[in-house]
Amino acid sequence: MMDLQTFDAFLASNIDIDPAIVARLTQTCRRMELKKGEFALRAGETCKHSFFVEHGLLKQYTIDEKGKEHILLFAPEYWFAANIETVHFGRPSDYFMEALEPTSILLLDQPLIDRLSEEFPAFRNFNSNLLHSQIQELQGRVTQLLSSSAEERYLDFTRRFPSLMLRVSQVQIAAYLGMTPEALSRVRRDLAKKWKK
DSSP, rough: OOOOHHHHHHHHSSSOOOHEEEEEHHHTOOOEEEEOOOEEEEEEHHHHHHEEEEOOEEEEEEEESOOOOEEEEEEEEEOEEEEHHTTTTTTOOEEEEEEESSSEEEEEEEEHHHHHHHHOOHHHHHHHHHHHHHHHHHHHHHHHHHHHHHHHHHHHHHHHOOOGTTTSSSHHHHHHHHSSSHHHHHHHHHHHHHHHH
């Protein structure tokens, strides 16, 4: 388990900002302590907050009409997770955000983000870079799902998220990679054979 890092300390470690000032601005923010299996957000709900994961692990997913789960992202410590359609447009969420282990999250509302952006240009730039990184990440995921083989997707996941391999189930990894658990088992078996040669 990683040590708890607050939002204030996280910002101070990434941009030139006094954590005491950020702590003062965020003192009215609500924290949620979630047990494994509890939800920060359910499909059909609206929410005005983005989530900063201080400790634990969230998954953001949807369930199709056949009951199949499709995982959009895993959000471990120090990640931001948000459902843009509900936070910025007020629409009911299409996604669930569920804790995969005991999780502590800070709820950040848009007025706080706006205030930090106005008072600290470094935060405005940092926030903009985070947004662009998330867009790039999602575009990369779409491209990968459309054009990469199952083996390539799995190997990329193991390279990019090695710490998650011990924290999420093979079924959840398969749901993230857009394949069945059986297909993931075949990929792992084929890779094991290749590595033995």
